[in-house]
Amino acid sequence: MNRRQFTRLAIAGASLAPFISVAQAEASFEQRKTQADAVSIKAHKDFMAVEGIKMMGNEKIAMLLYPGFYAADLVNPQFIFNSMMGAKIYLVSPTEDLTPVEAGGISIVPTHRQSECPDDLDILFIPGGAMGTLKAMQNQQFIAFIKAKAAKAKYITSVCTGSLLLAKAGLLKGKKATSHWTTLDILAKFGTTAVKERVVWDGNIVTGGGVTAGIDFALEILAALRGQQYAEVIQLQAEYDPAPPFNAGSPDKASPFVRDTVANMFAPLLVSMEHELET
Numbered sequence: 001m002n003r004r005q006f007t008r009l010a011i012a013g014a015s016l017a018p019f020i021s022v023a024q025a026e027a028s029f030e031q032r033k034t035q036a037d038a039v040s041i042k043a044h045k046d047f048m049a050v051e052g053i054k055m056m057g058n059e060k061i062a063m064l065l066y067p068g069f070y071a072a073d074l075v076n077p078q079f080i081f082n083s084m085m086g087a088k089i090y091l092v093s094p095t096e097d098l099t100p101v102e103a104g105g106i107s108i109v110p111t112h113r114q115s116e117c118p119d120d121l122d123i124l125f126i127p128g129g130a131m132g133t134l135k136a137m138q139n140q141q142f143i144a145f146i147k148a149k150a151a152k153a154k155y156i157t158s159v160c161t162g163s164l165l166l167a168k169a170g171l172l173k174g175k176k177a178t179s180h181w182t183t184l185d186i187l188a189k190f191g192t193t194a195v196k197e198r199v200v201w202d203g204n205i206v207t208g209g210g211v212t213a214g215i216d217f218a219l220e221i222l223a224a225l226r227g228q229q230y231a232e233v234i235q236l237q238a239e240y241d242p243a244p245p246f247n248a249g250s251p252d253k254a255s256p257f258v259r260d261t262v263a264n265m266f267a268p269l270l271v272s273m274e275h276e277l278e279t
Helices: 003-048 071-081 131-137 140-150 162-168 181-189 213-226 228-237 256-265 267-278
Strands: 060-064 088-092 123-126 155-159 199-202 205-208
Touching (some): 071 088, 071 123, 071 213, 123 162, 131 140, 131 162, 131 267, 140 162, 155 162, 155 213, 162 181, 162 205, 162 267, 181 267, 199 213, 205 213, 213 228, 256 267
Parallel strands (some): 060 088, 060 123, 155 205
Antiparallel strands (some): 199 205
């Protein structure tokens, strides 16, 4: 081989090098992807084999929307409920259309009209709010709808002040329940045993405390329906490991100034909610 031929081969080899490198990388990716798929399939099979785990289901979950509810009251539990393979979530409109519902600065689009909400629900869920909840308490048609759907629901549930809507519908009389800490006294005046806990069970009624308690609440229901380890897997997936920057998440922990400031800010709303006892 003369020098000219050698040079041509060297140039050709150099020009092919990037293509060879890409081909090798593609082959490496396909190999790693195949191995990852096999690992994932085995993990799913091992998980499904755990005693008490119910991997698939067909639960019907109605989450009722109304103007002015707190978005986080709904979104936190919805994330957990949506992890239940096979379950169907109905985001139910407060009317007979699918107009987006205002939820504290954002809007949630309903997936179903009230007429499309099943009667045989596994979970009936009511989020809380402030002025929006008060107006919902005054909406006789909405309260009647809650009462009708609760009649055949496996679990009747709420987060935050959503329990006041259950109470207004007459569903909590003689029952233990919780709510946002500022409204526990009002809840008690509906004939409810108000309990200051993150999650309270009384038969098929499950209520959660204020806003963030919706995650705890939904994980407990998930464990009841699909098994504790199913719930633990979803908790880890969500990396739900609270470490708040301030120790002020409860009236028992917050400073007197912070506690009283929040209570006083809500005073007019609480008077109006209490008035619903008389109507």
